Amino acid sequence: MNTTITCRKALPTDVEALYELIQAYALQGIMLPRSREALLRHIDSFVVAEEAGRLIGCGSLFRLGADLVEIRSLGMADGYKGKGLGTMIVNALIEEARALQVPKIMALTYAVDFFVKNGFSVVEKEIFPEKVWTDCVHCSKQHACDEIAVVKLLS
Template identity: 70%
Template sequence: MSIICRKAVPEDVEALYELIQDYAAKGIMLPRSKDALSRSIHTFVVVEDQGKLIGCGSLCRLGVDLVEIRSLGIADGYKGKGMGSMLVDALMAEAKEQRIPKVMALTYETAFFQKNGFTVVEKEIFPEKVWTDCVNCPKQNNCDEIAVLRLVEFAPEQLTTDYVQI
């Protein structure tokens, strides 16, 4: 295998759409239109094996100090081989580069996220998420996803007065 993790490019939209639709059909990921993927392609990172897209994930800004990992998925046959962790590492590096101290996700795979340094938290601590997406979700009043949170580690010299280290 020749696995690489990189930022997504417009040519990835079709493969992203197919991967996300597969998860959406199983009810474990929100669907994304090709148009929506094209508009947000700059937020995605992908994993590929010899030119074939086999995984993806994106960061969605929810506030000045909070981003959400979205659309995190790995193609069948590649799960359990570290590709998901590779994507999370890339997304955490992106959050750090953007100087965003908190990264959250809503998931059915809490063990995976805990293995990657996240802690289970109450969804209600993310009003930004509730008002951005949950308000339009068909599962709004019966959400069964679990919220997880990981703080981005900054060196003391990287901190600004804009953020308070938790």
């Protein structure tokens, strides 16, 4: 049976599945944890991918300034890596950024090759003081951050 994967805006009913997906990454130390309350509060910023009614991927946009948004909480269920799902979610988030008329989209990531393949460029994270002062000041890796910053200019 072939099923179709679709991307859509997240709904409040997605919070538990989002929490479980993000928590799996957070336990590995590769994504910041998000509480159920925070997910519900920011549900409008999330895009989810689903297959046969099951949430299999997610990502969100967070506004860091008038001209900059960040891709956050980009992840997928086991068995879906390398199948184009991440690109599908990132493309949905890029379209969202374009609709918001934001000219730059960035991410902090360990998956540099994935973002470069999707048109992002590696940059110094220090060029994003908005990010540093919003999240990095609260991160346990603040003084030893090993994530790489990437950016894409939207036209």
